[in-house]
Amino acid sequence: QVQLVESGGGLVQAGGSLRLSCAASGRTFTRDVTGWFRQAPGKEREFVAGITWSAPITNYADSVKGRFTISRDNAKNTVYLQMNSLKPEDTAVYYCAATNRGLTTIVAAYDYWGQGTQVTVSS
Numbered sequence: 671q672v673q674l675v676e677s678g679g680g681l682v683q684a685g686g687s688l689r690l691s692c693a694a695s696g697r698t699f700t701r702d703v704t705g706w707f708r709q710a711p712g713k714e715r716e717f718v719a720g721i722t723w724s725a726p727i728t729n730y731a732d733s734v735k736g737r738f739t740i741s742r743d744n745a746k747n748t749v750y751l752q753m754n755s756l757k758p759e760d761t762a763v764y765y766c767a768a769t770n771r772g773l774t775t776i777v778a779a780y781d782y783w784g785q786g787t788q789v790t791v792s793s
Contacts, residue, residue: 671696671697671782672694672695672696672697672702672768672781672782673694673695673696673782674692674693674694674766674767674768674782674783674784675692675693675695675784675785676690676691676692676764676765676766676784676785676786676787677690677691677693677787678690678691678787679764679787679788679789680788680789680790681790681791681792682756682789682790682791682792683791683792684756684757684758684791684792684793685755685756686756686791687752687753687754687755687756688753688756688789689750689751689752689753690706690750690751690753690764690766690787690789691748691749691750692704692706692748692749692750692751692766692784693746693747693748694747694748694749694768695747702722702723702768702769702770703720703721703722703723703768703769703770703771703772703773703774704720704721704723704742704749704766704767704768705717705718705719705720705721705766705767705768705769705774705775705780706718706719706720706740706749706751706764706765706766706767707764707765707766707767707777707780708760708762708763708764708765708789709762709763709765709786710761710762710763713762715765715777716731716777717731717775717776717777718730718731718734718738718751718764719731719734719738719740719751720740720773720774720775721740721741721742721749721773722773723742723744726741726742727773728740729773729775731775733759734753734760737753737754737755737756738751738752738753738754739751739752739754740752749766751764751766753789756789756791757791758791758792758793759791760789760791761789761790761791762788762789763786763787763788763789764786764787764788764789765783765784765785765786766783766784767780767781767782767783767784768780768781768782769781769782
């Protein structure tokens with residue numbers, strides 16, 4: 671089992687920044703990929719960014735490219751999502767998730783999920 675705990679959400683004005691953290695514990699895999707997803711009220715959960723354990727290789731949704739940066743500290747078993755130039759449409763619950771199926775954007779491919787952290791961007 672892998673346990674994931676997100677932190678760092680909050681309320682920020684448009685144009686501001688937040689950094690989310692995802693701390694992993696339990697069994698981990700060197701082929702593990704960690705992804706960030708978000709879900710706004712009334713909408714489906716969507717991929718935001720992902721990062722591989724090694725290299726690392728990253729992938730971003732078009733809507734966040736150039737604004738968000740995903741990174742990881744393997745020694746701390748923690749993945750970060752630096753969010754800059756936030757927009758009201760970024761408001762959502764943000765989840766981190768883990769998979770060993772490669773760097774995929776598919777929600778169903780991720781086996782382990784955190785409880786989520788709320789990000790609210792005011793206009």
